[in-house]
Amino acid sequence: MSQVDRFFEQYGPAYKWYATGTIMVATISVVLSTTIVNVAIPAVMGAFGISAVQAQWISTGFLAAMTATMLLADWADRAFGMRLTMNAAMGVFLVGSVVGGLAPNETILTLARVVQGAAAGIVQPLAMIMLFKVFPPDKRGAAMGIYGVCVVLAPALGPWIGGVLMDAFDWRFVFYLGLPFAGVAILLSNLFLPGREQTGPLPAFDFPGVAILAVFLAVILSTLSNAQRLGWDSNMTLVGFMVSAASAAGFILWELHTDKPMLDMRLFANFAFVSASVVSFIMGAGLFGSTYLLPVFVQQIQGMTPTQAGLLLMPSGFVMLIVFPIAGRLSDRVPAAILIGIGMAIFAWSSWLMADANINTTFWTLAWWTVISRVGLGLVFPAISSGALKVLPRHLLGQGSGASNFIRQLGGAFGVNLLTVFIERRTVMHADAFAATQTSDNTTTMELLREVAGLMHSSGLPDTQLLPAAASYLGQTVVIQSSNAAFQDGFMVVFAIFVLALAPTWFMWRART
Incomplete structure (x- = not known):
C-alpha cells in the first residue's frame, strides 16, 4: 500500500x-x-x-x-x-x-x-x-x-x-x-x-544536464539583454550566441545518451x-x-x-x-x-x-x-x-x-x-523619428512652444527661462510619446x-x- x-x-x-x-x-x-x-x-x-x-x-x-x-x-x-x-x-x-x-x-x-x-x-x-x-x-x-x-x-x-x-x-x-x-x-x-515511497539508495541525478541547462539560460538571456548596449554584431554578442547554441545542442545530446536523463x-x-x-x-x-x-x-x-x-x-x-x-x-x-x-x-x-x-x-x-x-x-x-x-x-x-x-x-x-x-x-x-520632425518649420511644434511659454510666463517664470523650459517640456513629451x-x-x-x-x-x- x-x-x-x-x-x-x-x-x-x-x-x-x-x-x-x-x-x-x-x-x-x-x-x-x-x-x-x-x-x-x-x-x-x-x-x-x-x-x-x-x-x-x-x-x-x-x-x-x-x-x-x-x-x-x-x-x-x-x-x-x-x-x-x-x-x-x-x-x-x-x-x-x-x-x-x-x-x-x-x-x-x-x-x-x-x-x-x-x-x-x-x-x-x-x-x-x-x-x-x-x-x-x-x-x-x-x-x-x-x-x-x-x-x-x-x-x-x-x-x-x-x-x-x-x-x-x-x-x-x-x-x-x-x-x-x-x-x-x-x-x-x-x-x-x-x-518517500521508494526504499534503498537515492536515484541517480543528472548533474551535468542541470549544469549545461543553467549555462544555456544564463548566457542566452544575458546576451539578449546586453546586445542592445554592446551591439548585435559585437564580438561579445556573437560569442554569447555561439555558446548558447553549443550548450543547447550539448544539453539535447546529453539527455539523449545519459542513462538517467x-x-x-x-x-x-x-x-x-x-x-x-x-x-x-x-x-x-x-x-x-x-x-x-x-x-x-x-x-x-x-x-x-x-x-x-x-x-x-x-x-x-x-x-x-x-x-x-x-x-x-x-x-x-x-x-x-x-x-x-x-x-x-x-x-x-x-x-x-x-x-x-x-x-x-x-x-x-x-x-x-x-x-x-x-x-x-x-x-x-x-x-x-x-x-x-x-x-x-x-x-x-x-x-x-x-x-x-x-x-x-x-x-x-x-x-x-x-x-x-x-x-x-x-x-x-520612435524618439529619433519624432525628434527629427521637431523643427522650426513644424507649425504644430512652434504653436505648442508658444502656448507652453505663455502659460509659464503667466505663472511668473522669468522671460530668460521661458524658451528653455518650453523646450524641456517638448523633450519630455517626445520621450513619453516614444515610449x-x-x-x-x-x-x-x-x-x-x-x-x-x-x-x-x-x-x-x-x-x-
Missing part, C-alpha cells in the same frame, strides 16, 4: 481535498512572488538608478531559475519524497524573500529573485504530480480547474495588495507578502503530503505532446510578457500609482476565478485543441485592442481589455495542462509534468527578456505571438484525430 493509499484510508475521500488545499497554499506563495514584483519595477528603477533592461532581470532572473529547477521536481519526489521536497523548497523560498526585502542594491535583489525562482520551480510541478496521484483520470481536468483558482487568485489580489503596501510603506514590503503562505504551506505539508526525450516522440509543448512555450512568452508590460506601462506612461496599477488587474483575476473551474470541467469533455484555439484567439484579440492604448486611455477601458485576455487564458490553462499529460503513459507523467511547466516558463523568461529589449529599441527608434508607441508595438508583438500559436494548436487537433 502506497503512502497516498494510507492517507486515503486515514482521512477517507476528503483526503484529496486536504492534499489539494496544501499544494494550493504553497502555489499561492510562489505565484504571488512571480507577478507582484511587476508593480514595483518602476520604483526599483528609481531606487537603484537602473534602466528598464537592467530592471527586467528582477523578473527574468526569477523565471529563468524557475525554468531550470522545474525539471528537478520529479527526481526530488522520488529521491526524498514530496513532503521533504516541499518543505525544503518553501524554506529556500522564505530565505530568498527575506533577502529580497533587505537587498541593498540591484545585484543582491536579482540574486534573491533567482533563489526565489529556484524554489518556485520545484513547487509547481510537485503540485501537478500530487493532483494526478489523488484524482482519477476522468476528474483531473476539473481538478486542474480548481487548482487553477489559486494560480489566478494570487495574481488578482497580489498586485493590488502590493501596490497598497508600496504606497503606504515601501517597495520592499512586496517581498514579504508571500511569507505567511509559505509558513502555512510547510505546516500543512507535514500533515498531508506523502514521504533530467528531461526524458521519449516525451518528444509523441507528436501530440510536441504540439502542446510549442503552444505552452508561446503561451508562456505572451502571458508573462504581457503581464510584465501592463503595470510598467500604466505607471510610466499614464502616471498611475502602484495601487492603481494593482487595481487594474483585479477584475481580470476575478473573472478567471469564474472561468477556470468551468474550463476545467470542459477540458474533461471537449478536445483540448478546441479550447486552446478559442482561448488563444480571444487573448490575441485583447492584445490587438491593447495595441491602441495611450496616455488618454481610461482605467476601465484598460481593465476591460485585460478581462478579455484573462477569459482567453482561463480557457487555455486547464486544457493545455491536462491535454499535454493525457497523451502520455503513466510512467512518464512525472517527467511530462515537469517538462510541460519547464517549457511554459522557458517561454515566459524569453518573453519578458525579448519584449523589454524590443521596447527599448523601439523607444529609441507609448514602443509599448503599443510590444502589445502588437504579443498579438502576433498568440496568432502564431494557432498553428501548433491545429497540429494538436491533427495528432488527436
Whole structure:
C-alpha cells in the first residue's frame, strides 16, 4: 500500500481535498512572488538608478531559475519524497524573500529573485504530480480547474495588495507578502503530503544536464539583454550566441545518451505532446510578457500609482476565478485543441485592442481589455495542462509534468527578456523619428512652444527661462510619446505571438484525430 493509499484510508475521500488545499497554499506563495514584483519595477528603477533592461532581470532572473529547477521536481519526489521536497523548497523560498526585502542594491535583489525562482520551480510541478496521484483520470481536468483558482487568485489580489503596501510603506514590503503562505504551506505539508515511497539508495541525478541547462539560460538571456548596449554584431554578442547554441545542442545530446536523463526525450516522440509543448512555450512568452508590460506601462506612461496599477488587474483575476473551474470541467469533455484555439484567439484579440492604448486611455477601458485576455487564458490553462499529460503513459507523467511547466516558463523568461529589449529599441527608434520632425518649420511644434511659454510666463517664470523650459517640456513629451508607441508595438508583438500559436494548436487537433 502506497503512502497516498494510507492517507486515503486515514482521512477517507476528503483526503484529496486536504492534499489539494496544501499544494494550493504553497502555489499561492510562489505565484504571488512571480507577478507582484511587476508593480514595483518602476520604483526599483528609481531606487537603484537602473534602466528598464537592467530592471527586467528582477523578473527574468526569477523565471529563468524557475525554468531550470522545474525539471528537478520529479527526481526530488522520488529521491526524498514530496513532503521533504516541499518543505525544503518553501524554506529556500522564505530565505530568498527575506533577502529580497533587505537587498541593498540591484545585484543582491536579482540574486534573491533567482533563489526565489529556484524554489518556485520545484513547487509547481510537485503540485501537478500530487493532483494526478489523488484524482482519477476522468476528474483531473476539473481538478486542474480548481487548482487553477489559486494560480489566478494570487495574481488578482497580489498586485493590488502590493501596490497598497508600496504606497503606504515601501517597495520592499512586496517581498514579504508571500511569507505567511509559505509558513502555512510547510505546516500543512507535514500533515498531508506523502514521504518517500521508494526504499534503498537515492536515484541517480543528472548533474551535468542541470549544469549545461543553467549555462544555456544564463548566457542566452544575458546576451539578449546586453546586445542592445554592446551591439548585435559585437564580438561579445556573437560569442554569447555561439555558446548558447553549443550548450543547447550539448544539453539535447546529453539527455539523449545519459542513462538517467533530467528531461526524458521519449516525451518528444509523441507528436501530440510536441504540439502542446510549442503552444505552452508561446503561451508562456505572451502571458508573462504581457503581464510584465501592463503595470510598467500604466505607471510610466499614464502616471498611475502602484495601487492603481494593482487595481487594474483585479477584475481580470476575478473573472478567471469564474472561468477556470468551468474550463476545467470542459477540458474533461471537449478536445483540448478546441479550447486552446478559442482561448488563444480571444487573448490575441485583447492584445490587438491593447495595441491602441495611450496616455488618454481610461482605467476601465484598460481593465476591460485585460478581462478579455484573462477569459482567453482561463480557457487555455486547464486544457493545455491536462491535454499535454493525457497523451502520455503513466510512467512518464512525472517527467511530462515537469517538462510541460519547464517549457511554459522557458517561454515566459524569453518573453519578458525579448519584449523589454524590443521596447527599448523601439523607444529609441520612435524618439529619433519624432525628434527629427521637431523643427522650426513644424507649425504644430512652434504653436505648442508658444502656448507652453505663455502659460509659464503667466505663472511668473522669468522671460530668460521661458524658451528653455518650453523646450524641456517638448523633450519630455517626445520621450513619453516614444515610449507609448514602443509599448503599443510590444502589445502588437504579443498579438502576433498568440496568432502564431494557432498553428501548433491545429497540429494538436491533427495528432488527436
